[in-house]
Amino acid sequence: MATNLTFHPGSVDHHERVDLLQQSGITIWFTGLSASGKSTIACALEQHLLHLHKFTYRLDGDNIRYGLNKDLGFDERSRNENIRRIGEVSRLFTDAACITLTAFISPYRADRALARKIHEEAGLNFMEVFVDAPLAVVEQRDPKGLYKKARLGEIKEFTGISAPYEPPLDAELHIKTAECDVEEAVRIIIGYLLEKGYIF
Numbered sequence: 001m002a003t004n005l006t007f008h009p010g011s012v013d014h015h016e017r018v019d020l021l022q023q024s025g026i027t028i029w030f031t032g033l034s035a036s037g038k039s040t041i042a043c044a045l046e047q048h049l050l051h052l053h054k055f056t057y058r059l060d061g062d063n064i065r066y067g068l069n070k071d072l073g074f075d076e077r078s079r080n081e082n083i084r085r086i087g088e089v090s091r092l093f094t095d096a097a098c099i100t101l102t103a104f105i106s107p108y109r110a111d112r113a114l115a116r117k118i119h120e121e122a123g124l125n126f127m128e129v130f131v132d133a134p135l136a137v138v139e140q141r142d143p144k145g146l147y148k149k150a151r152l153g154e155i156k157e158f159t160g161i162s163a164p165y166e167p168p169l170d171a172e173l174h175i176k177t178a179e180c181d182v183e184e185a186v187r188i189i190i191g192y193l194l195e196k197g198y199i200f
């Protein structure tokens with residue numbers, strides 16, 4: 001941790017910003033196995049929210065690993081750091097009053113708890129969406145061919161096969177994608193955002 005730092009607050013605080021922009025920020029944290037549908041649902045939700053003229057942005061696993069996190073691998077420490085950085089970036093977006101969608105496997109409970117804590121400590125909204133489908137289903141979908149490679153041992157530390165996934169115990173929403181389609185998932189999330197007053 002660097003020393004001699006002083007936080008420089010803006011002239012407009014978060015609540016004023018929300019008032020002026022007429023939009024409150026929230027981080028919607030999608031977690032689940034690869035191919036469970038995180039990116040698919042986040043993309044559809046992003047499109048829907050943009051059509052409602054909501055300032056929305058999606059931070060998506062592979063995309064972030066092309067840039068900000070290109071120095072990180074998939075061992076446990078790198079995954080921790082990957083999620084820590086996303087937690088911090090999503091906090092900044094949400095502080096800017098953005099509806100921030102994050103789509104990362106984020107397999108460890110402690111990492112997701114840290115992302116939540118980063119937001120809560122800053123007084124910012126955060127919710128977790130468990131995008132859930134059985135391993136047999138996601139392995140059958142395998143849109144990127146990753147499960148096949150993992151089974152052949154060509155990918156080490158693959159979540160669900162050779163690395164753990166710790167399902168959420170306290171997610172705000174639990175969406176079972178083997179039982180509902182993408183449109184239904186978007187409807188469920190929008191309904192929740194409206195009910196809780198996160199969008200208005």
Ligand SMILES: Nc1ncnc2c1ncn2[C@@H]1O[C@H](COP(=O)(O)OP(=O)(O)OP(=O)(O)O)[C@@H](O)[C@H]1O
Binds near residue numbers: 038
């Ligand atoms: N109800 C559903 N919701 C979302 N995706 C579904 C659903 N039913 C089938 N699919 C399909 O499952 C696949 C999900 O892939 P997607 O890339 O969204 O997963 P992901 O969770 O983002 O995985 P990764 O962690 O590898 O990025 C897509 O091919 C999608 O079309």
Ligand SMILES: [Mg+2]
Binds near residue numbers: 038039040061062103
């Ligand atoms: Mg994805």
